[in-house]
Amino acid sequence: MKKIFLLIAIALTAAFANPEGIFVDVELLSGTKQRAQLMGIENDTVSLGGYIQNKFTIVKIAKKQFKKIIDEKGNDLMKVKTKVVVKPTSSSQTSAPEPKSSSSHTVKSSSSSSISSSSIEHATAPSSSSEKQPVKTVLIAYNADGIEQSVADQFTALTTRLLMEAGENPQIIRKSDIKKCDDNICIQSELASYGYKSIYFGEIVPDIKTDSLTLNLTHAFYEDSLPMLHRASINLSRNAAFSDAITNNKLKNQLLDAQGKDIIKSKKDRSYIHIETDPDGATISRAEKDAICKSPCTFVTTDTTKFTVFAYWNVDRHLWGSSTNIVPLPGDTVHVSLKLKRITPEIRILTFPEGANVYKASAPITKRSKAIAQTPDKISVYNMGADSLVIRKAGYRDTLINFFAAPVPQIDLSINLEKLTNFDEIEMQNKWLHDKKMQTLGEAMIGGAAGTVLIGSLLMYFAHLDYSDAEDIKKELKIPGASKGKNYQDKVKKNKKLVDQGDNKAIAGGILLGTGAALLGVGLYFYF
Secondary structure, three states, X not given: OHHHHHHHHHHHHHHHOOOOOEEEEEEEOOOOEEEEEEEEEEOOXXXXXXXXXXXXXXXXXXXXXXXXXXXOOOOEHHHOOOOEEOOOOOOEEEOOOOOOOOOOOOXXXXXXXXXXXHHXXXXXXXXXXXXXXXXXXXXXXXXXXXXXXXXXXXXXXXXHHHHHHOOOOOEEEOHHHOOOOOOHHHHHHHHHHOOOOEEEEEEEXXXXXXXXXXXXXXXXXXXXXXXXXXXXEEEEEOXXXXXXXXXXXXXXXXXXXXXXXXXXXXXXXXXXXXXXXXXXXXXXXXXXXXXXXEOOEEEEXXXXXXXXXXXXEEEOOEEEEEEEEEXXXXXXXXXXXXXXXXXXXXXXXXXXXXXXXXXXOOOOOOOOOOOXXXXXXXXXXXXXEXXXXXXXXXXXXXXXXXXXXXXXXXEEEEEEOOEOOOHHHXXXXXXXXXXXXXXXXXXXXXXXXXXXXXXXXXXXXXXXXXXXXXXXHHXXXXXXXXXXXXXXXXXXXXXXXXXXXXXXXXXXXXXHHHHHHXXXXXXXXXXX
8 A cells, every 4th residue: 555655656757857947737528627836838739748657758738628727826717818828948849638737647637537428539630640650549447336435546657657568658538538438338438439449448336245346447449440349357356356457467468368368377376175975976067168087086276266166966956966066266265065965857948039949959840850849938947067958949049048957956047049030041941941831840740640540450350350250150151061041041141241341441541551652652752
């Protein structure tokens, strides 16, 4: 903490040392106030001077941007009609959005920001120098929601100092200075339109439950028309935020991470996690990562934020599992003991709208693919780890879902389906739906053919039995000496009846067999 205040004090001292002009208090029409050195007022331009990075710099701003310029005697120089010129001993001129009398890592309050939206236009004025201009950098100051403003300002100052050491000369503004914007995307676009190529957004998120602060730093860097975005986060103790930030290069590593550079590795950054389970032999994994080890075991991590560890044991399709949250201790070992419990994990899939088919993503979807569920529905899972599903519904774009099957009772997946608008995609889906219907119809016909052939075969078999019985009676009637009385006549009638029944069954069976063959042929055509 003492180092921070010392840096700021040195910067303030350097800013007001060796004045090159007369000191004045200026106020812009935007409400921004600043102490600066007046170098002169000529025509419609006001020249102001101050030290930036230990170099005296002159900035020129349109006179119409000022509300008043008060000298040390209380005179408003804006009302002086004659030309005011103060001759500097030595200076270097540059175009900047606003006067600065202190080093650029000092952050003013919201009423005295380093830049206002009304002055951004001056930051983009073309330079008459033919030399290659450095990348223009701006840092959106850390917010102060839920924390003291001084804490946010100090982190802004620290980050600015690190940027300066990295060769960038950041300009500092607040979100409120870009009055037309309410979000980061708008601010980013607005600043990019004024020529800023390197834009940093600072954010502090307090967590009351864990008594910690999360520092988020987002970096948008424009090489072409589209920016490269990097986001880096670190967790700090709320009660010792500054000392925690400079420990093990946390803040510097956050900046390097946000810039897409390799962070500084240190053995002290590594944490050791030792896990034991009851029973032993459980698989240990982290969300969205492969299995790490079998318990009991110890693994190393360089994470500084809280994460979840899962333990599961699968035997005879019975799953036992447990999970816990771990906060790593840099340079130390965290000991964890887990007792496994019997669980039956299920994936609950909801889609908006409902009625979508769910397919495994392990193979491409064809007309023969079978849906494993239709939303809303639940799917039992037996294998833990990373998995994927594809959601398909007529009129909507296919959605691929990647998720981690964890040993917990229920995993909720909620998906908003996107309506199809592209003609080619709609045509492809309609063709698939048509082929799917034909294939389903083919399956139905093949199933119907099987049933029809079976019934036809049974009728042919029964007809064969009738013919066999009729043949036996016919043989009895041919026995020599058989009496041609009433019993003889009854047998003749029965023989005729059996033959007629056999004929009818044979005809019906033949028709069914023919129909079954036809259905099978058509069904196979539609299916394939």
